[in-house]
Structures are given as structure tokens and as C-alpha cells.
Amino acid sequence: MKPTNLQTKSLLRISALGFALAASASFAQQTETFTFTADLPSNFAYKAIAEYVPAKGETCTVPGGRNTAVGYNMKWRESYTPNSEIAIYRTVSGCLLVISRIKLDINSSYGKERGDFGGDFATVVITNELEEKYKSSFNEAGESTFYGHCQWLFRTSGKPRILRKILDCKSAEANGELDRGHPFSAYTLDQLPGKTVKMKIKLAGTERPAIKDTWVKVPDGWKRCMGDNFEDQYAFCFGNHEDFSTFQMVDGRTCTIYPGCTE
Template structure:
């Protein structure tokens, strides 16, 4: 019986050619070959989460995606180090980094409500804004964000009259050019100002021994003029001045 040979043309595809084609699809553009590093130092009782957002390039119908990187609270200053892909392939779609959202968490006590956060972010651009920091010759961009605790007297029923705090971090981000980002290192560190400030102006009056809370004007949040002072609670202790409680 004579065997029939089928040509690798028309409706038939040679296995070797098929494997070569699939391999080419997986490697085109070397997608995801080199991430960038986001690293830095966090103060004690701080944690950081970075959420990288990706969009499909060109006319691909792929949906936007996210990848999350995070480090937990520690009781001492500590380093974080994230390797974030600049791009990668999802099926037949090229996913490109669009931005990185930063969630800066901090705690000032052991209770759940004594945790708060502020936001920052890395923005991917085609051209840097005027005055934006740039990468040095070694491929590193370094920045320090300054965080500040803002205190107030809580109005929540479960802790009414106690001090609660909000976190405010300035400089917690950067503008980055996506095409030059692979292999680079962004070093974003955080530090906390030693002195705290009131959350709202003219609700506390500063004295050498600390801040004293005052009663508001009728229908207002600002202090009466002249100020009339009140107390706040530190758990079971009644206090007149912050942060030392007593004068």
C-alpha cells in the first residue's frame, strides 16, 4: 500500500512551524522581561500597599487589570521592596502599566480605630512635568515623603471626647516615563514630623506646655473670642492639654 504524504501547506500546519509561531507570540517585544523596583524606608508602625493598574495596549480588547504589592506593620523602622512589572502579556494582549496607587497606613494605638491612612501614587507619563525629579546616572530616583499626624477630639459615640488622628503625607509620589522605566529603581521613603498639629485651624490654642482645646462659637467650629477652654479624655483620664494631658 502506498503511503500518502501531506504537505505543510493549505489546511495542514507542520507541528514544528506551529510551535515556532506560538513561541514567537509569547516572546514578541520581550514583554514582562524586566520590572522596575519600588523601594524605600517606612517609619515604625507604618505599612504600605502599592496597587499597579494596567491597561491593554493598541486595539486589544483586554480588560484593565491590577497587581497588588504590600508590606505589613512593624514596630520599628523597616524597608520595603516591590518588583513591579512594567508590562506583561495576558493571552494575546499586551498589558502596559498605567499608574501605581499607594495606600500609606499608620497606627497610633492598639485599637482598630487607631489606624488611618493617606494616599499617594506613581503616574506614568509620556513627558515629565517641569521640575519633576529625574533618574540619576545609576538608574535611581530618590524622594522622601513627609507625613504629619493631625489630631482632633472624636465625636464618634464609642470614643466621644478622646483624641483621634488623621495622617497627611506630602510628596508621596512621582511622575515616571513608562518607556524608560524597566530596570530602574524608584526609592520613595517616608518620615514623620515629630510635632503634631490640630486637624482644623483655630480649634486648639498653642501654649508652651502644649495645645489646649477650646469651645466653638455658636454654629461654628472655630474657638470663641476670647477662647473658652474645655477638656478631652485619654481613656479614663480627663486632660486639659495635648499631648501631655496635664499642664
């Protein structure tokens, strides 16, 4: 039976309403955001890359996977801000994408040259479903915090034995107790809209050698073992706690003890 004009108009209204609701839902999805921020030690900065994949139910792909990630604080030395507003959904090449992970670099400079910095990493995972025991929670203010503990490790490098520093960061509990692995947090998509995810990092008050049996602890700091000779790049102590070498600080000073330089 052919529909009447009234029935046709009603069907058109219903169709238009359905389209409007679908478009509204899609727009709402694509405009949802959350804030990522960090509470870091002095002279620290984070660099973040938010990675996106096709949303659940989507069969589309992005040609070459291009533009499926967004970077924040990529030039952290020149311009850094602790707060990053991150979109939960993005549309790229007509494909609706959803955030799946935030890759985080924790960086800090210890000298003036561009290479005088140490870094380690942290990760935030975001998925549709997650077992409760793995899911991070939010407080009444809409903030979720995960913790890390970093420590500087020092070593010497090259023929002049220049001091280099490595940043080592571990996951931690709120009370400071260390966990295994790197700083990490996980959420489901429905937890995030309008919320704040914070990474809080504490820096150890002491440094330690990066390689065992290469430095000897003395009352005022650490002394570098000589090894076979000054050209010995490994220079393990092997029980010889009498013969030490000088080393060079990143500022060019020749030193005999770290961190005070002179005894």
C-alpha cells in the same frame, strides 16, 4: 510561479525565525520588572495598587476589567515589606497589559484599635511618552527617589471628645521644601526595567490642630476650647481662651492638655 522546495524551506525558516523573535520579544516584555520601595518614618507603612491598561497597539480588552490591578502590602498591619517587585507587562485574558499607575496609601497607626490610624496618598504615573520637565530621573545606581513630608493633625470627635489624628502628606523637594499637592513621581516605560523607584517620607517633629480656632497653644502643648458646652461638637474658641474642656486619649485617659495629657 510555484516556489521550489528550496525556496519553500527558506521561507519556512524565515517565518519560524520571525515567530521566534516575536515570541522572544513578547516574553522579554512580559518578564521585565522594576522595584518599588519606600523609606518611611517609624511605624509607617505603604499599601500599593499597580494598575494596568492594554499595551500600546493592543485592541483587546479584559472582560469586566478584572485582574487588571495588583496589590502590595494590602495587609500592612500584619505583614509589611518595603520592597515590591512590580511587573511592567502582564497578560490577562489573552490581552497584553502594561503598567500605567501605582496608587499608594501612606498609613500609620497611633493607637491599638483597628480604626486608630491615619493615612494619605501618593501616586506614581507611568506612560509611553512624557515631557522632559515632568520626567523623574535615575542616578548611576539605577535609583530614582521622590519625596514627601507628612504631619499629624489632631482633633476631637464624639461626645466624650476622643482625640483623633489625621495624617497630612505633601510633596517635597530633596531639601525638604514643600511643593503643592501630594507626593508624586512620573516615568516613561523605557526608564523602568531593572530600576528602583523609591518614595522617601519625612515626618514633621510637631503636630498641629486639624481645625483652626478649636485649640489654644500654651507653653506645654495645646488646650481644647470648651465652646458652648461639652456637647458642642464644633466647639470653636471664638476668642474665649479661658474656658477649656477635657478630652479622652485613645488609650482611655482623660486629659486636659495635648500631648502631655496632664499639666
